[in-house]
Amino acid sequence: MKSSRTWEVFIIMLTLVPFMVLAVVYSYLPDQVPVHFNASLEPDRYGGKEELWIIPVLLNGMLYFLFKYIPKLDPKNQINKMGNNWLYLRTAITLCLTALSCGIIYITAAAVSVDGTIIKVSALDPAYLFGIIGMLFAILGNYMPAIKPNYFVGIRTPWTLENELVWRKTHRLGGKLFLIGGIIIALSAFIFTSDIVFWILMSISLLLVFITFIYSYQLFKTLSHE
Numbered sequence: 001m002k003s004s005r006t007w008e009v010f011i012i013m014l015t016l017v018p019f020m021v022l023a024v025v026y027s028y029l030p031d032q033v034p035v036h037f038n039a040s041l042e043p044d045r046y047g048g049k050e051e052l053w054i055i056p057v058l059l060n061g062m063l064y065f066l067f068k069y070i071p072k073l074d075p076k077n078q079i080n081k082m083g084n085n086w087l088y089l090r091t092a093i094t095l096c097l098t099a100l101s102c103g104i105i106y107i108t109a110a111a112v113s114v115d116g117t118i119i120k121v122s123a124l125d126p127a128y129l130f131g132i133i134g135m136l137f138a139i140l141g142n143y144m145p146a147i148k149p150n151y152f153v154g155i156r157t158p159w160t161l162e163n164e165l166v167w168r169k170t171h172r173l174g175g176k177l178f179l180i181g182g183i184i185i186a187l188s189a190f191i192f193t194s195d196i197v198f199w200i201l202m203s204i205s206l207l208l209v210f211i212t213f214i215y216s217y218q219l220f221k222t223l224s225h226e
Helices: 002-026 049-073 084-110 127-146 158-162 164-188 194-224
Strands: 032-037 043-048
Touching: 002 049, 002 084, 032 049, 032 084, 043 049, 049 084, 084 127, 127 164, 127 194, 158 164, 158 194, 164 194
Parallel strands: none
Antiparallel strands: 032 043
8 A cells, every 4th residue: 555655646746747847947938939839840829828837737637637536437446456557557658748748848948049039949859759659659558458348448449348358359459559559650750750750640540540449340240140
């Protein structure tokens, strides 16, 4: 129990890092800052600097409470049956999201020149952000086979939720695909331009959804006729 509490404190500390980073740079930012960038890290929308708080609130704060209390909402208590795997998964996801939030905040700060004008970001290699997203895919793939059937986390199609065997086999396949896809995304980030990596990310994401959706349907259909 003590170890679990210590781990929870560690997750909270990771969650708070982007808030602290933004608090440090906030006073140095002009009132209007870039709040959205295209795949080439060029600013394409601007807004008040207070909008930047949305980044850590959504990516870190909201997801912390979501992952923390989802097990309490699970009517079958399946998520808690994952034991330490759920704690490790939360930690890994929090670490990736913290790095992603800090990267986005840094990009925004780097886009503001000394005289307050907005410039194209060149100080940060886009590979950093796409590499983190690839790592997140790989981490999800690694833990996916350990996820028990539930209504909140995992590959939730009508057929995986209906049949436990379909759930297990779909997540076994999904785990391999997410792991391979994540590695491809991460490696691509250091080989191709950011525009190309963006479309690789989109293509792999759609492909993963399509394959696991069709696989779960076909498997359920096959088992139903046995």
